[in-house]
Amino acid sequence: MATLTPDFCIIGSGAGGSVAAAVLAQAGAKVLILEEGAHHTRRAFNMQESWAYPALYQDHGNRATDDLAIIILQGRAVGGGTTVNWTSSFRAPERTLGLWRERHDVDIDAATLAPHYAAVEERLNIKEGTFDDVNRNNQKLWDGASKLGWQPELIRRSVKGCARLGYCGLGCPIDAKQSALITFVPDAVAAGAELRPDCRATKIELEGRRVVSVVAEGPDGPITVRPRRGLLVAGGAINTPALLLRNRLDSNGIVGRRTFLHPTVPVIGIFREPVEAFYGAPQSVSCHQFADRLDRVGYVLETAPVHPMLAAIAFPGHGEAHRQIAARLPFVQATIALLIDGHHDDVGGAIDVTAGGRINIAYPIAEPLREAARDAIKNMARLLLAAGAEQVMTLHDDPVTIRDEGDLARVDRTPFEPQRHTLFSAHQMGGCPMGQDTRRSVVDSRGRHHAIENLWITDGSVFPTALGVNPQLAVYAHARLFATQIARQG
Amino acid sequence: MSGGKALPRRGFLQKGLVGGALLLVGGAGSLALRSTRLSSAPRGPLKLLSLQEHAVFTAAAARIIPAAPSWPTPEALDCGGKADALLALCHPEVGVDFKRLLTLFENGLFGLVTHGRPTPFTRLDPAAQEARLDAWRRSRMALLRSGYLALTRLTHASYYSSPEVYALIGYPGPPDVPAEAR
Numbered sequence: 001m002a003t004l005t006p007d008f009c010i011i012g013s014g015a016g017g018s019v020a021a022a023v024l025a026q027a028g029a030k031v032l033i034l035e036e037g038a039h040h041t042r043r044a045f046n047m048q049e050s051w052a053y054p055a056l057y058q059d060h061g062n063r064a065t066d067d068l069a070i071i072i073l074q075g076r077a078v079g080g081g082t083t084v085n086w087t088s089s090f091r092a093p094e095r096t097l098g099l100w101r102e103r104h105d106v107d108i109d110a111a112t113l114a115p116h117y118a119a120v121e122e123r124l125n126i127k128e129g130t131f132d133d134v135n136r137n138n139q140k141l142w143d144g145a146s147k148l149g150w151q152p153e154l155i156r157r158s159v160k161g162c163a164r165l166g167y168c169g170l171g172c173p174i175d176a177k178q179s180a181l182i183t184f185v186p187d188a189v190a191a192g193a194e195l196r197p198d199c200r201a202t203k204i205e206l207e208g209r210r211v212v213s214v215v216a217e218g219p220d221g222p223i224t225v226r227p228r229r230g231l232l233v234a235g236g237a238i239n240t241p242a243l244l245l246r247n248r249l250d251s252n253g254i255v256g257r258r259t260f261l262h263p264t265v266p267v268i269g270i271f272r273e274p275v276e277a278f279y280g281a282p283q284s285v286s287c288h289q290f291a292d293r294l295d296r297v298g299y300v301l302e303t304a305p306v307h308p309m310l311a312a313i314a315f316p317g318h319g320e321a322h323r324q325i326a327a328r329l330p331f332v333q334a335t336i337a338l339l340i341d342g343h344h345d346d347v348g349g350a351i352d353v354t355a356g357g358r359i360n361i362a363y364p365i366a367e368p369l370r371e372a373a374r375d376a377i378k379n380m381a382r383l384l385l386a387a388g389a390e391q392v393m394t395l396h397d398d399p400v401t402i403r404d405e406g407d408l409a410r411v412d413r414t415p416f417e418p419q420r421h422t423l424f425s426a427h428q429m430g431g432c433p434m435g436q437d438t439r440r441s442v443v444d445s446r447g448r449h450h451a452i453e454n455l456w457i458t459d460g461s462v463f464p465t466a467l468g469v470n471p472q473l474a475v476y477a478h479a480r481l482f483a484t485q486i487a488r489q490g
Numbered sequence: 491m492s493g494g495k496a497l498p499r500r501g502f503l504q505k506g507l508v509g510g511a512l513l514l515v516g517g518a519g520s521l522a523l524r525s526t527r528l529s530s531a532p533r534g535p536l537k538l539l540s541l542q543e544h545a546v547f548t549a550a551a552a553r554i555i556p557a558a559p560s561w562p563t564p565e566a567l568d569c570g571g572k573a574d575a576l577l578a579l580c581h582p583e584v585g586v587d588f589k590r591l592l593t594l595f596e597n598g599l600f601g602l603v604t605h606g607r608p609t610p611f612t613r614l615d616p617a618a619q620e621a622r623l624d625a626w627r628r629s630r631m632a633l634l635r636s637g638y639l640a641l642t643r644l645t646h647a648s649y650y651s652s653p654e655v656y657a658l659i660g661y662p663g664p665p666d667v668p669a670e671a672r
Contacts, residue, residue, distance in 0.1 A: 047664030050572075050651035060579045061647075067632055068639045163671050167664060174671035278661060308661050312650035313643045318554040318623065323561070326650065330660040358583040397627065419635035 002223045006032035006194070008486075009214050009227040010234060011201045011243070013037075014080015015475040016459030017234030018184035019120065020483035025191035027487035032225060033185070033193055034216050036200035036235075037077035041181070045171030049309040052170035056084050058238070065349065065363045069418035070263060071313065072361065073169075073426045074236060078197050079181030081236065082472060085426070086168045086282040087157040087177055088302070089126045090469035091117050091477070095292060099343060104464035105435040107445035108481070116480040120473060123187075124178040129154025133164065135280025137303050140269065140333045142285045144387030145301070150289040155302075157281065158472070166279040166305055184476075199223070204231065204247045210454050230454035230486065232447075234479065237461040241351045241431035242359045244442075251442045251451070255432055256351035260466035261363060261425035262338040265373045266304060266314055267380045268325075269333040269389030276330050277306035283470075290337075290379065291468060297344055297372035299337040300469060301380065304424075306334050314422045316397050325393070335384060337376035339369050342430065342465030351431055365423075370416045378408045395422035427471050432461040447482035458482050526596055527612040533568050537578035538585050539592075544570050546592045549612045551645040553619045561658055564649050572648040591637050595626070 053061030075081035100106035203215035349363030435441030523542040551564035
């Protein structure tokens, strides 16, 4: 078995792992990145769903909660989720950072993060949003929100020279998306880091309070890594807790609990004119009108691209009724509501692993989330009708068709139970929360494990709740903060 | 720090007492699939499913996307073969669960319980097959609704990701990459 001895071993090459690798390598450390996914580049990105989901997503596109109620879209490749995300870039809302400080004992504020956001935004070319990016799908969101006085916003995007093809989620074929795949991973490698794709970490071995080795399964067999200075885990907010649980590092039952998904509720508007929501920048407009609903769960409105396969699994039912919806694909607009979980009494979901290593994700839809979902569906319907939709269709198992305000009451009468409404998650957070209270958190506010002195976690699993906006940029910034601290400690 | 407790297994066909009972039914594969009506032969060697399991999936897919003029059938697009290939990539426990699901769906005795017909799914007429599929869709048991979603999503994914369908749904397909961006 091959044995490697870097200063730092980093598990995962997504937002959290890549920027940490770049920071540490540029500080002179010898860094090894283990990535379980493959190293695909733009020439492989053929914009076909039949290739992209099995090749670039966790569980080959089949990741879901145990009961299949929530479809989970999560990247698995060099670049991690950034290789397949839709480029939307938000800083963490002050509202969320305040909640983390007050209720979760997290010692981070906006000023602490500001230089790290600035550095990441510079590298990823994140600039103010522009109307040039707004396709018809997003224009409907803008128009509807504007007519209702709900103040839509342009989304900042991590792109350079974007041709607005519309296929960010299947890998950018022209390298316009400034993913980790073409930014921080190459930066790290240029500074001397070694990248090992197709290499899945399985074992973490300790001596006392220190990690002494990591065992990984690679394409040429198992390898052992003996990191001289430390281990950084950045496998994402499902695989990181699962790795710790497989190694019985469960921090007295905290690991894997409080997993948050931004459960995402779609509705579709059917328009008389073509929307062609399969083309153009996938997300360029958002609406935060309902993000803060005081004592009720809030939500953010955005859009989703409407490609055939993703749309077909989102549309409810089967048979001729399903086909009739699919046949109107060019006329479909998709608006989504991201439910902001974990900011109230809801506790999210839980990860565990079987004896055979399979990851299980349990996520009960608590009543406060159901209330938010119903409210979101009604408001999305109002928005799409205001934007000119001929009709709005919910994605309940028995869809509710809405043509005017009078139809909205039917949404409240229609069951919102697991498997009776299409739900997605594209944002996974939590499971290894940060905080200063060792009884309620796994790592401290700079990502260091409370009980293992040379183990850090640098991904979205450290978020104590859902973020309330798309988390890619916040994961980068937190990981950069943590890595900068690690580098300073020598 | 290290709890070390044994973690419960929670595959989607193994939840609670009811799930356990269903698993027993689904686990009796050799008996339940003995009378399965085989579909036309798979296009190539199957990686995970047996011929019988492939036949059950193919029969279910034919109900999920019923024949219509000018539309290819799921069988014509080899949805069964595509599903088999995808499942073979997944964690082995996913494959085991899906095979159990197909066995349970085909099982005539279980069909008697869910909607009153003691006939294997593959031997039902189309109307009765639709009734069984709909019984799972609308079941009060979350487990059966999960099974319905597994069958329909896999069928829809393999069918609608096929370029042969694009024109029928008004999808022009991916655009050409601008030459200057190559």
